[in-house]
Amino acid sequence: MSSPSSFFRRVPHTIVLSLAAAFSFLSFRPAAAQDLTKLDPYTRNIVESVLDSAIAGGLPTKSIISKALEGIAKKADGRRIADACRKNLGYLRTARAALGGVNDEELIAAAAVLEAGVRAPQLAPFKVRQQGRSNLDAFAVWADFLSRGVPRDEASSAITKLWQDGADDAMFRSLWNNVQSDILQGQSPGAALQNRLRESPGRGPTQAGKPPEGP
Numbered sequence: 001m002s003s004p005s006s007f008f009r010r011v012p013h014t015i016v017l018s019l020a021a022a023f024s025f026l027s028f029r030p031a032a033a034q035d036l037t038k039l040d041p042y043t044r045n046i047v048e049s050v051l052d053s054a055i056a057g058g059l060p061t062k063s064i065i066s067k068a069l070e071g072i073a074k075k076a077d078g079r080r081i082a083d084a085c086r087k088n089l090g091y092l093r094t095a096r097a098a099l100g101g102v103n104d105e106e107l108i109a110a111a112a113v114l115e116a117g118v119r120a121p122q123l124a125p126f127k128v129r130q131q132g133r134s135n136l137d138a139f140a141v142w143a144d145f146l147s148r149g150v151p152r153d154e155a156s157s158a159i160t161k162l163w164q165d166g167a168d169d170a171m172f173r174s175l176w177n178n179v180q181s182d183i184l185q186g187q188s189p190g191a192a193l194q195n196r197l198r199e200s201p202g203r204g205p206t207q208a209g210k211p212p213e214g215p
Contacts, residue, residue: 035069043078050085059092060104063111091115098123102135109139116146118156125160137169138162141176148180149189158197 036044047068054061064085071081088111095110096102098120102110110123126135138159145155162171175196182192 035072036065038072039068039081040078043082046082047085050082050089054089054092057093057096059089059096060108062104063092063108064088087115094120095123099127099135106134106136106139109136109143112143113139113146116143117152118142118146122156122160125164134169135163137172138167141172144176145179145189145193148183150179150193151190154190154193158193 036047039047047064050064051061054064067084067088068081071084076084091111091114092107094114095107099107099110110126113123114120126138129135142155142159145159146152159172162175178196178199179189179192182195183189187195
């Protein structure tokens, strides 16, 4: 079990947890906010201030609350919890600036990718897309690959190319399932990804996309 001191240096598995649960993101219970009373007054005040900033900026609060609750569960130091919540807000803001008007779950997934070490400009190709297309699965797989040790540039290049070539959600999920299976069987993360990419069936030509509708 991770110690409180190392807890917030990990990739945010409360977000990437969706991959192990059929890509269904952590369900937020309104009552969960009551658990914030377990924080010391100083930390709780900071976390609530971060939540207020997120609401004022039209950003989702689910991942921020999840950070705080996970910190409480791990008995992490209050300063680390507050810092994790502030950083998550920063990642959400950066993701919104890079992607525009995507939905909350896509924004949370993009923030997870940024926290895992991806640079903001690497999100740019995902802003242009066909109307109705979601980048949720692409981002979830991307973040999970990084958490498993796939080299950042290899993961970024693979996910971006698949996206630009028109890969659908099923293809991203299949790739994730195969790569994580190979890693569990002892292959190195980078080799597992490259081997599975070589097995990928040919894809049709990329279709021109358009920025998603929204504010």
